[in-house]
Amino acid sequence: xxxxxxxxxxGVARDATEAQIKQAYRKLARKYHPDVSKEKDAxxxxxxxxxxxEVLKTPEKRAAYDQLGQGHRAxxxxxxxxxxxxxxxxxxxxxxDSEYSDFFESLFGAQGRAGPRHGRGxxxxxxxxxxxxxxxxxxxxxxxxxxxxxxxxxPEIDADGRLTSKERVLNIQVPKGILAGQHIRLAGQGARxxxxxxxxxxxxxxxxxxxPLYRLDGRDLYLDLPVAPWEAALGAAVKTxxxxxxxxxxxxxxxxxxxxxxxxxxxIPASPPGDFYVVLQIALPxxxxxxxxxxxxxxxxxxxxxxxxxxxx
Amino acid sequence: MSSSEDQAxxxxxxxxxxxxxxxxxxxxxxxxxxHIVEFVEEGVLNVVEINTTEWHFTGxxxxxxxxxxxxxxxxxxxxxxxxxxLELMEELERLRRELKARR
Numbered sequence: 001x002x003x004x005x006x007x008x009x010x011g012v013a014r015d016a017t018e019a020q021i022k023q024a025y026r027k028l029a030r031k032y033h034p035d036v037s038k039e040k041d042a043x044x045x046x047x048x049x050x051x052x053x054e055v056l057k058t059p060e061k062r063a064a065y066d067q068l069g070q071g072h073r074a075x076x077x078x079x080x081x082x083x084x085x086x087x088x089x090x091x092x093x094x095x096x097d098s099e100y101s102d103f104f105e106s107l108f109g110a111q112g113r114a115g116p117r118h119g120r121g122x123x124x125x126x127x128x129x130x131x132x133x134x135x136x137x138x139x140x141x142x143x144x145x146x147x148x149x150x151x152x153x154x155p156e157i158d159a160d161g162r163l164t165s166k167e168r169v170l171n172i173q174v175p176k177g178i179l180a181g182q183h184i185r186l187a188g189q190g191a192r193x194x195x196x197x198x199x200x201x202x203x204x205x206x207x208x209x210x211x212p213l214y215r216l217d218g219r220d221l222y223l224d225l226p227v228a229p230w231e232a233a234l235g236a237a238v239k240t241x242x243x244x245x246x247x248x249x250x251x252x253x254x255x256x257x258x259x260x261x262x263x264x265x266x267x268i269p270a271s272p273p274g275d276f277y278v279v280l281q282i283a284l285p286x287x288x289x290x291x292x293x294x295x296x297x298x299x300x301x302x303x304x305x306x307x308x309x310x311x312x313x
Numbered sequence: 314m315s316s317s318e319d320q321a322x323x324x325x326x327x328x329x330x331x332x333x334x335x336x337x338x339x340x341x342x343x344x345x346x347x348h349i350v351e352f353v354e355e356g357v358l359n360v361v362e363i364n365t366t367e368w369h370f371t372g373x374x375x376x377x378x379x380x381x382x383x384x385x386x387x388x389x390x391x392x393x394x395x396x397x398x399l400e401l402m403e404e405l406e407r408l409r410r411e412l413k414a415r416r
Contacts, residue, residue: 029388035380130341147321171321181376184324217413
């Protein structure tokens with residue numbers, strides 16, 4: 001198990017005051033919060049920061065960690081001493097949904113965390129609580145619908161009171177036309193209540209993996225379509241992939257790079273259906289033989305053309 | 314440990330049909346009903362007008378309420394801060410779309 005330097009994670013000195021730690025947490029939380037952040041590793045960084053803050057903001061945990069941490073460096077192999085924890089009493093604080101690292105669990109274990117389910121269920125006694133999950137689907141799932149096998153991590157409290165997770169594999173018929181941010185609701189697939197009563201529901205929030213060809217924007221799809229300069233200038237009919245198959249797309253004469261062509265109703269088949277946009281890109285033939293060079297030279301001779309006219313040069 | 318269920322479960326798009334009450338949202342988000350009412354009072358959640366005495370929400374309120382709760386908890390924001398953050402996030406999203414459309 002790796003030793004974690006919580007001070008380093010938070011970017012604070014070992015003698016930082018509570019106020020400094022709080023300030024550092026808020027700054028880092030805003031930076032890495034998965035709902036707000038565009039950083040690539042936002043989610044894992046946010047978890048790390050949350051765990052560090054959980055220890056450093058709680059005086060008993062911080063004192064215990066400090067005593068233990070003397071002489072250890074981040075990343076070093078680490079085992080807690082056998083008499084670890086004697087003389088400290090940890091009270092749980094802050095309900096969280098995510099798991100802490102093995103390092104945290106080995107130090108503070110069950111006592112160190114408030115039950116993530118703390119107080120829940122009390123809102124509607126007799127009924128199991130609802131579960132929430134988030135999945136990344138392929139775009140085809142919404143374009144055509146169909147069954148997908150999803151692997152969800154379900155948090156569980158084990159016999160020692162530690163929060164662990166187990167894998168749950170579900171086969172789900174994905175509804176055609178579902179959009180990113182929408183939910184699939186599976187009635188009765190949430191938690192079972194401790195006693196008698198109906199189980200809760202499972203809500204699966206959907207997002208999509210990047211598609212090799214299409215960009216998704218709400219219910220609309222975008223495709224960058226390369227065309228030859230003469231196809232853009234003179235107009236042409238070109239083969240274009242769409243989610244419902246290849247079509248012959250008419251490129252109007254005098255099109256230019258960035259021209260947008262709309263195929264109405266050929267986006268995500270939601271209600272109402274989205275549109276399919278083709279954005280033109282001009283691809284230039286390589287001038288790597290005499291014939292091509294001669295053709296470019298002839299074009300240059302024939303056309304008085306200054307592409308930099310509006311730059312004033 | 315893993316458990317598998319062989320039969321494909323039929324999934325429906327929750328947002329398309331759901332009309333939610335304060336009680337529904339409270340259960341789905343595992344928070345007190347009072348908390349949902351506060352979200353409405355602060356303008357975090359919008360009530361859709363339906364001819365009854367009870368408040369009703371569209372299905373999209375679930376995602377918004379859960380997002381608001383995460384911001385509240387993780388960033389230690391108060392309600393006004395959550396409302397402001399949501400408004401700014403929406404504005405950012407709108408501007409990003411506009412930028413994308415112009416390119």
